[in-house]
Every structure is written in C-alpha cells, then in structure tokens.
C-alpha cells in the first residue's frame with residue numbers, strides 16, 4: 038500500500054486525500070493548525086457564526102464530485118442552496134445593481150442604467166461562456182507536472198483564443214459604457230487578488246461562474262464543505278495529525294524519503310502532496326523567486342450584531358468613486374484610502390447560524406505584508422471602515438456585540454501564506470496567469486503540489502479541482518490499490 042503524506046489540510050489537501058484514499062492509498066494529512074479546511078474555517082463569536090474565507094461558492098459540481106467519486110451521495114453531506122439574486126452592488130452615489138444568473142433579470146437591472154449596455158449583455162455572456170469552456174478544457178481540468186505540459190500545441194493554440202493580450206478593463210468596456218456597470222464587472226479581478234487594469238481578459242470567465250452557473254450557499258455555513266470533506270476522508274481511512282507542523286523533508290536526488298514533524302517524528306513516505314503555500318517554500322527545496330508580485334491580501338472584520346440591518350443582502354459590495362486608485366495602492370503595497378467594502382451577511386439566507394442578529398464579515402482588499410513592518414493600525418483602520426459604512430447609510434456601531442479583526446499579517450502567520458497573499462502570485466501578467474507553478478517538483482518526482490498557489494490557481498473550487506486531479510494523475514501513474 039503506497040504511503041502518501043499530505044502537508045496541509047486546506048481544501049486542496051483534503052480533496053487530494055479523499056481521492057488517494059478512495060484508490061486504496063495509505064494517506065496521512067499533517068495540518069499545523071487545530072482546524073482543518075485551511076483558509077475555509079468556521080469562527081463562532083458568541084451566538085454568531087462566521088465562515089472565514091470562502092463565502093461566495095461557485096462551481097458546486099466540483100465539490101460534489103469529490104464526494105461522489107467515492108460512491109456516496111453528496112447530498113447526504115452538503116445541502117447547497119442556490120442564491121438566485123446573489124449580490125447587491127452599491128455605487129458611491131448609492132445606485133444599486135443586483136447580480137443574478139437569471140439573464141432576463143440582469144438585462145432589466147442594467148436597463149435602469151443604460152439601454153445599450155443592457156442590449157450588449159447577451160453578447161457578453163456568449164463571449165465569457167466561450168472563454169470559460171476553452172479555459173476549462175485546456176487549463177482548469179489539466180494537471181501540469183512537467184515543462185512539456187506547458188508547451189503542448191493544443192494548449193498554446195487555446196491560449197491565444199482566450200484574449201490573453203487584452204486587459205479585463207479593455208474587454209469589459211467593449212460591452213459596457215456606464216461607469217457603475219463597468220465597475221461591477223471589473224471587480225471579478227479581485228476574486229484572484231489581481232488588478233482588472235492589467236490582468237488578462239481571460240479572467241472574465243470568473244463572471245461566467247457567477248452570472249451563468251450561479252452562486253451557492255451551504256446550509257449551516259460554507260465551511261461545512263471542509264467539514265464534509267474531513268468526514269468523508271476519515272470514513273475512507275485517512276489519518277489526520279492536526280496541530281502538527283511538518284518541519285523538514287528528507288530527500289535524495291530524485292525522491293523524498295521521509296518527512297519530519299514538529300515533534301521530531303520521522304514518517305517514511307512513497308509520495309508527498311504539498312498543500313502548503315508553494316511561494317513560501319517552507320522546506321527550501323529550490324529557489325522559488327522571491328520577487329514575485331503577490332496577489333492582494335485581505336483586512337477582515339467579523340462583527341456580530343444585536344439586530345438585523347435593513348437593506349443588507351447576503352453578499353453586498355460598496356464601491357468607491359475611483360476604482361483605479363484601489364489597485365494603484367494595493368500593487369504598490371499600500372492600504373487603500375477609500376476601499377471597496379464587501380460585506381457577507383449569511384444570516385440573510387440562514388437565520389439559524391446567527392439567531393440574535395446579523396453576522397457581518399466585512400472584507401476590504403489589503404496589500405501583501407512587508408517583512409518586519411506592521412503597515413496599519415488595525416484598530417484605526419477598523420474604525421475608519423465602520424465610519425465609511427455609516428456615511429454609506431449603514432449605521433452598525435451601536436449594534437456591535439462581538440468583533441474580531443483579521444489582518445494580512447495574521448494570514449501569513451496562521452497559514453504560512455507568502456506575504457499574506459490570498460492567492461499566491463497575482464495574475465497580473467500572461468506569464469503569472471497562465472504559467473503558475475506546476476503540480477510536480479522538477480527533480481523530486483514523488484513530490485506533488487496542490488492548492489491555490491499552484492496550477493490551476495486559487496479560489497475554493499479551483500483548489501478542490503486541482504487537488505482531485507493531481508491525485509488522479511498520481512493514481513494513474515502508480516496504480517489503483519483496490
């Protein structure tokens with residue numbers, strides 16, 4: 038029986054572990070923290086439940102597939118609830134545009150701002166669908182384990198067809214003119230921590246996921262996904278060492294032989310799946326470039342309120358007047374003066390998770406950390422955001438009964454995320470977007486990489502898909518054991 042160690046219990050590690058165990062491998066997951074799920078974790082403050090990390094869930098079938106491949110009915114583990122109207126976008130002038138995957142509803146919404154933008158919406162949807170399906174076939178579903186995989190003629194031919202040399206901003210403006218409509222669609226760049234003014238238009242495919250496929254919530258909280266994966270992994274015999282950091286790997290010329298945990302215990306292995314941040318290069322296996330531009334990080338405020346705030350939807354975004362300034366600041370390592378504010382209030386959909394009042398996860402994009410310097414007074418910045426919300430008509434201060442702030446420095450320390458970045462390298466260039474670190478080490482042939490910092494990229498569905506596909510590749514090469 039092949040012994041596989043998975044370093045890191047994030048979604049990428051868990052989906053790989055399930056897939057490997059289902060094929061009869063002897064799998065052990067090592068997670069430095071007490072919680073499994075990595076950046077997807079639940080936090081309870083009093084009677085208020087929060088899902089830290091992924092709240093906007095797209096690509097539902099990917100999560101279901103991880104469970105279904107093991108012969109169980111995913112519905113026995115997770116109850117996905119589609120959100121027909123999934124986002125309330127609010128402009129700096131107080132205009133409101135709701136997002137939905139109902140095309141007709143969207144056209145009616147956009148019509149209120151611009152007739153021609155509304156007329157162009159179907160063509161926009163057709164084009165982002167085309168890009169998505171090409172990307173899905175050639176990038177998202179593919180596992181890259183050697184430089185040859187990046188050079189396949191079919192991949193290169195697909196690459197030129199997905200608008201890599203146009204920016205997202207240029208692409209969106211071909212269809213929409215109204216500044217607020219444009220702003221709403223540009224925000225998709227931040228789903229992978231990048232700038233819409235420089236990132237390739239290819240990432241308009243993220244809009245496809247929301248505006249065509251739709252957004253889901255999970256009953257009981259989105260972190261139920263990580264919990265369901267953990268349950269299924271245990272049922273399949275995966276062993277978990279939680280609160281157990283891997284501190285060293287021992288290797289020869291082409292193979293890792295063993296890993297050593299924080300207690301000094303040596304575990305021999307046939308293969309290692311590394312779910313920890315590739316850019317952090319914890320084990321100094323090779324010279325990962327440190328001049329990489331990291332994706333943005335996040336400044337998160339969790340607030341439990343003693344009442345329900347009228348007008349708040351499940352997902353809400355409050356935009357500033359000048360959107361471009363936000364990215365100028367973030368990618369020159371500064372906090373944003375007038376940031377876009379995202380608020381998740383999941384108790385809008387699921388009262389049971391926060392019965393005594395709203396559970397607000399307030400997120401603003403933040404720059405990556407700088408070694409040795411705390412870039413912001415977190416209390417002051419929290420207050421600034423609460424005041425900004427008051428000016429926008431959301432007076433929450435007196436209703437706060439629970440609170441917690443999470444900074445980029447915390448993300449770096451807690452998850453060993455390179456400079457606290459949410460998604461590894463920013464996808465601000467063709468190279469960084471399409472040639473992410475591969476899924477196997479160049480020399481150590483039994484060392485595989487999964488998670489948001491490697492191919493196919495960040496975001497909960499992609500890391501889950503990547504974890505499953507890399508595991509399948511390993512199984513295909515090493516044989517099914519049952």
Ligand SMILES: Cc1cc2nc3c(=O)[nH]c(=O)nc-3n(C[C@H](O)[C@H](O)[C@H](O)COP(=O)(O)OP(=O)(O)OC[C@H]3O[C@@H](n4cnc5c(N)ncnc54)[C@H](O)[C@@H]3O)c2cc1C
Nearest residue numbers: 045047048049069075076091092093283313488489496497
């Ligand atoms: C605030 C925030 C909001 C987000 N919002 C969304 C969203 O709405 N939708 C969405 O799809 N995605 C969202 N994401 C992104 C999503 O959370 C990530 O892309 C995904 O969860 C990353 O999974 P992963 O498997 O790559 O790794 P991680 O979740 O980073 O897990 C890696 C694990 O490895 C562990 N580890 C590291 N080193 C070691 C070691 N040496 N030994 C043992 N363990 C180790 C870490 O502790 C960590 O638990 C958000 C992220 C954040 C932080």
